[in-house]
Amino acid sequence: MLEFAARLLRNGGVIGYPTEAVYGLGCQPMDPAAVARILYLKRRAVSKGLILIGCSLEQLAPFVADPDSAFSDQVLASWPGPVTWIFDASPRTPGWLTGYRGTIALRLTSHPIAARLCRLTGQALVSTSANLSGRTPAKTALATRIQFNANLDYIVKGEVGKPGRPTEIRVAATNELVRAGTHRPPRSTEG
Numbered sequence: 001m002l003e004f005a006a007r008l009l010r011n012g013g014v015i016g017y018p019t020e021a022v023y024g025l026g027c028q029p030m031d032p033a034a035v036a037r038i039l040y041l042k043r044r045a046v047s048k049g050l051i052l053i054g055c056s057l058e059q060l061a062p063f064v065a066d067p068d069s070a071f072s073d074q075v076l077a078s079w080p081g082p083v084t085w086i087f088d089a090s091p092r093t094p095g096w097l098t099g100y101r102g103t104i105a106l107r108l109t110s111h112p113i114a115a116r117l118c119r120l121t122g123q124a125l126v127s128t129s130a131n132l133s134g135r136t137p138a139k140t141a142l143a144t145r146i147q148f149n150a151n152l153d154y155i156v157k158g159e160v161g162k163p164g165r166p167t168e169i170r171v172a173a174t175n176e177l178v179r180a181g182t183h184r185p186p187r188s189t190e191g
Contacts, residue, residue, distance in 0.1 A: 005156050006120035013153035014038055016130050016144040020082035020111050020161035022137035023130035023144045035096050035126060041151050043133045049099030051084050053109040053127040055118035060106045063093045075172055079108035082167040113158045
């Protein structure tokens with residue numbers, strides 16, 4: 001099942017899969033046609049940017065301008081887990097991922113299925129909630145199928161981690177909360 005999904009992803013496919021809080025839509029981040037397909041299916045503006053997930057820091061580091069300083073103790077204390085952090089993007093990170101803003105949203109996933117997909121593909125993956133823009137994110141494979149009909153190449157069946165709101169999003173440089181989620185990261189020890 002996951003090997004098949006990973007093969008589809010490596011060949012430009014778009015899939016649905018469970019994540020920490022909701023079902024996600026995923027593809028290879030460096031495949032502009034696959035990313036465009038997700039944006040089209042969701043009716044999402046490219047200017048909103050996308051979240052990437054990985055199963056290791058090595059998968060996420062190429063998208064960050066200065067990973068050595070960006071992956072602070074505070075960030076690392078919340079990973080793997082349901083906290084997405086916004087970093088300054090590497091100049092090599094395409095605008096279709098950043099929303100042409102110069103920042104990138106990343107999460108070291110704690111969900112076993114999502115992490116295994118990243119391991120099997122050998123790379124970070126796009127992870128955007130499985131919903132049409134403005135609608136409630138899907139929390140099951142069936143709800144994902146209903147929203148997207150036959151427009152996905154595959155839907156991985158599995159349970160979401162902690163059903164509820166999408167993951168928390170914070171700015172790595174300032175710890176500013178961008179979107180509340182299901183988890184609170186540790187407070188900064190700096191004064």
